[in-house]
Amino acid sequence: MPKISSFRKPQRRFKKKKSIFKSRFFWIATLILFVVGTVFYFVFFSDFFQVKEIRISGNQEVHDSDIENNIRNQIFHKFFFFSSKSIFLVNFKKINEIILKKFPQIAQINLRRKFPDAVIIEIKEREPVGVWCQLHQATSANYQLLSVEDCYLFDEKGIAFKKNDRNIESLLFVKDLNKRKEIELGRQVINKKIIKAIQEIKTKLSSIRISIKEFILFSDKRLNVKTSQGWEVYFNPEKDIDWQIKKLNLVLEKQIPLENRKDLEYIDLRFGNLAPFKYK
Numbered sequence: 268m269p270k271i272s273s274f275r276k277p278q279r280r281f282k283k284k285k286s287i288f289k290s291r292f293f294w295i296a297t298l299i300l301f302v303v304g305t306v307f308y309f310v311f312f313s314d315f316f317q318v319k320e321i322r323i324s325g326n327q328e329v330h331d332s333d334i335e336n337n338i339r340n341q342i343f344h345k346f347f348f349f350s351s352k353s354i355f356l357v358n359f360k361k362i363n364e365i366i367l368k369k370f371p372q373i374a375q376i377n378l379r380r381k382f383p384d385a386v387i388i389e390i391k392e393r394e395p396v397g398v399w400c401q402l403h404q405a406t407s408a409n410y411q412l413l414s415v416e417d418c419y420l421f422d423e424k425g426i427a428f429k430k431n432d433r434n435i436e437s438l439l440f441v442k443d444l445n446k447r448k449e450i451e452l453g454r455q456v457i458n459k460k461i462i463k464a465i466q467e468i469k470t471k472l473s474s475i476r477i478s479i480k481e482f483i484l485f486s487d488k489r490l491n492v493k494t495s496q497g498w499e500v501y502f503n504p505e506k507d508i509d510w511q512i513k514k515l516n517l518v519l520e521k522q523i524p525l526e527n528r529k530d531l532e533y534i535d536l537r538f539g540n541l542a543p544f545k546y547k
Contacts, residue, residue, distance in 0.1 A: 310355055318386055321342075322388065323390065327392060354386065368453070376388065396439060398439070399425075401417050402443065417450060418430070419431055419456065425462055427455075428452055430452075443456070444483065461504055464490065468482075475515075499533040500536060506537070519534075531547070533545055
């Protein structure tokens with residue numbers, strides 16, 4: 268009889284699983300996580316980098332405490348059950364926005380970190396150039412019958428930054444007859460071109476010994492200057508101021524004797540080579 272060969276089922280060989288604790292990659296990953304965690308804690312939670320001092324300089328009108336109270340949330344941060352005042356987490360962009368919006372009298376801010384634990388805030392406040400007053404529109408067309416509604420200090424850019432209730436002689440005093448919406452501090456109320464024209468007029472009139480009481484702005488093309496003697500000069504601030512001053516000089520020298528100026532009502536310099544004038 269032929270032999271029947273027996274077939275054996277091949278046996279699988281199972282490799283013994285290697286312990287994770289013997290894995291090189293496990294220990295490398297653990298080491299990396301440990302290093303990252305340590306650095307994270309050191310940077311954001313260790314006392315070494317916590318903000319301990321806020322140094323504010325350049326401010327006169329705005330108090331240090333007011334600035335600190337408004338930016339506290341941009342320095343103090345909460346992470347679940349942990350809190351941090353890490354110098355790395357200070358949001359300078361937000362601080363800049365908050366301060367400029369909250370304090371219109373501040374023109375510019377320079378923010379920087381002084382490691383390891385100080386924030387430096389350098390402030391430049393607005394310098395007043397003049398007093399701008401919005402006039403309440405009455406039924407009469409004569410601006411002299413209008414009452415002053417609101418007055419504000421404005422800077423070289425024409426930005427109103429503080430309410431003002433008194434006439435400061437060293438500053439330009441401008442009454443504005445243009446209809447405007449409610450005034451918002453920190454916004455421009457008079458454009459720089461008009462300011463430049465007003466400053467030039469003031470300088471040139473002073474050189475010929477004409478004292479100015481106030482400026483009355485009707486529009487971009489009409490600016491009245493009221494002198495201390497009560498008579499007025501009409502300027503067009505968009506045209507050559509120097510030429511208008513020359514016309515004024517000629518009229519005063521040739522046609523209006525000094526003794527008659529008290530009876531003068533106005534001189535109009537706005538049109539070409541003409542300089543018409545009128546007595547009261």
